[in-house]
């Protein structure tokens with residue numbers, strides 16, 4: 001069987017779509033999450049995301065699909081045990097859970113089998129990948145898988161949790177680090193290296209080439225710079241919709257934490273996440289980030305003065321336009337409009353640097369001006 005690039009993408013896409021449908025159906029009926037399905041998502045996104053790499057290495061792609069297969073098999077007793085504890089109609093629930101687990105195994109087994117017997121038609125692209133982009137992708141995917149694993153564990157636990165929440169300390173510290181500390185060094189680096197929503201949006205955008213719904217201009221234009229609005233650096237006439245949303249999220253998280261509502265809201269939260277995923281399919285790249293994410297605003301705010309940034313060297317630019325914002329940048333930043341002042345929305349994905357065919361035009365370095373300013377400030381204080 002010959003597997004072309006399109007067949008490869010379709011196999012991964014259809015299995016992912018089926019996993020989402022069964023996930024919703026399974027969770028609605030059994031009122032619990034099936035961890036294997038999380039890993040079907042992970043394997044699906046991983047294989048979609050690395051199409052260029054895997055298209056010539058189908059056997060390797062097949063082995064990625066073994067992970068959800070194995071994990072589903074390993075967690076099978078846990079799922080059954082939890083289902084029996086969770087409901088009075090033991091036999092029916094346990095049968096349904098068994099069915100969902102079996103479907104999960106089939107979902108992972110299909111791409112595994114097809115990639116094992118398939119022969120790839122196309123060779124991997126000759127264009128070398130920028131090393132930092134490879135590192136970013138590995139980090140991004142590893143964190144996505146960890147996030148899925150932690151979520152799967154948490155959601156299995158929460159329905160009958162009666163103990164403390166040790167994870168809250170971790171999340172509290174993580175947010176302080178990610179929103180307040182890291183952006184001062186590397187801007188919104190977390191938004192391309194670590195955020196699971198970003199991984200999901202990137203994978204869906206890069207691999208599904210259908211027409212997307214336009215976002216009204218009035219909402220779109222100002223949303224990229226929510227935090228800049230607060231800092232007084234953006235168009236004052238722009239509406240503050242994302243800022244409002246940001247507050248709603250923030251209040252919501254606080255209420256959830258203070259009253260320890262997670263065990264009760266995990267199911268609506270899952271629905272919300274599925275809605276986000278659906279919106280990622282309907283709307284253009286990173287619209288979830290720009291219009292709905294409260295972290296986006298806070299990170300931008302902290303990233304205004306970040307030390308290490310992407311730089312554009314106008315004098316060496318050949319104006320070839322390969323780095324076009326709509327094609328390359330998740331946040332639609334036109335690098336050619338920037339003169340050493342990369343906006344705080346840049347998430348350090350290095351895609352523009354990778355796209356530019358000429359060395360030294362787009363670089364990543366500490367701004368000498370920043371450095372000079374800092375030395376002067378320190379010397380001024382010391383004097």
Ligand code: SF4
Pocket residue numbers: 190191192195196197198288289290293294295296
């Ligand atoms: S803006 Fe929000 S959703 Fe988007 S990548 Fe950053 S943290 Fe994730």
Ligand code: SF4
Pocket residue numbers: 310328329330331332333335345346347348349350351352353
């Ligand atoms: S400007 Fe470049 S590095 Fe920054 S987000 Fe856009 S493509 Fe990524």
Ligand code: SF4
Pocket residue numbers: 316317318319320321322323324335336355356357358361362
């Ligand atoms: S790809 Fe590089 S050389 Fe071409 S327009 Fe963009 S920055 Fe300039």
